[in-house]
Amino acid sequence: MPGMRTQVGIVGAGPAGLMLSHLLHLRGIESVVLESRSRDHVEHRLRAGVLEQGSVDLLCRSGVGERLQREGLRHEGIELRFAGESHRVPMADLTGRAITVYGQQEVVKDLIAARLAAGGSILFEADAVRLDGLDSDSPIVHFRRDGRDEELHCDFVAGCDGFHGVSRGAVPDGVLTTYERTYPFAWLGVLAAAPPAVEELIYANHERGFALYSMRSPEISRLYLQVAPDEDIAAWPDERIWAELRARLETVPGWSLNEGPILEKSITPMRSFVVEPMRWERLFLAGDAVHIVPPTGAKGMNLALADVALLGDAFAAWYDGGRTDLLETYSAKALRRVWRAQHFSWWMTSMLHRLERDDPYESKLQTATLRYVATSEAYARSLSENYVGLPEV
């Protein structure tokens, strides 16, 4: 059976796997990335788009931030709309940090370009099917490519293959503990060829359901609507989407959104999910493979990058001088940030969405919470420091 060898075998070419491969390369450590989809698919898959300050710093510091700095949109605040009111949270004033709006697929494109320019090995349309020997010093990733079975032999495996990947399932029964919550709603997301009517994101709590106004560039808007979890996208022709967005967002006198052709639309379920620990023997799990957050806190891509920043340091310490301490503390350290983001994402989600059954008590609590953010500098700072990302957790 054809086999190859590397130091770190990485499953998945999302932000986690690609960034890890890049960081390892900078430390002189070899890796091979296996990705089941095509390059075109991963470069055009529409995903999240908010980078915390720490993520921007990591991308820039490691030499892949050039286009991000040119094209990314720096935002110093967000707007909250509720009960017919509008309130700006001045995040940069409150924390000294900001966020940058830059699509996840752009981060993926930049990382792929950097890895390939440096002679890095990313095998597209290579589907990892099974991990073996994780408790030995030479694990193997079995994968299929062009209809053939192949093997990747390595010192360590990094499972960066997202929620539906194979890596998490390679851990023996009884080792991992799962924590999860599903929500009784989903998001319908659209990408529209319409110049954003605002400079900052708007998070709207409305009796018809949550809405979010985001963007990708001065020409492209990204908008989301809370819908039922089993909603059929066919029931949402473009005119219905715009009517619903107008109803939920045009709640401030004199303000209206800009409409334009809808380029893409899809429905995403919402869940919170964590498995612990993030390591078993020579398998290290990172990103969506081990934790999912609802998108309301804009944390998914940032957590994936934060995980692999720790992993990069841990592998470097091992290859430099055989140090195992950072490999051993990886899971516990990463999980502190993961749980902070779990709480923040759950909190934002609970504050902003219409809950399953109309519960007037819950809805009064939501308004009270939003009003507290709007009037208390301490509370607004708490939201802001979580949103822009905490340097230490």
Ligand code: APR
């Ligand atoms: N073999 C090879 N590749 C696989 C396999 C497999 N068996 N299973 C999944 N993959 C690939 C997927 O095709 C995907 O490209 O793993 C990659 C995982 O990437 P992401 O899903 O982007 O996950 P991650 O890198 O952890 O980034 C998390 O993605 O879903 C968003 O909101 C989330 O922003 C967050 C980010």
Ligand code: PHB
């Ligand atoms: C996005 O622009 O895709 C986006 C922004 C903020 C979120 C989620 C998604 O909370």
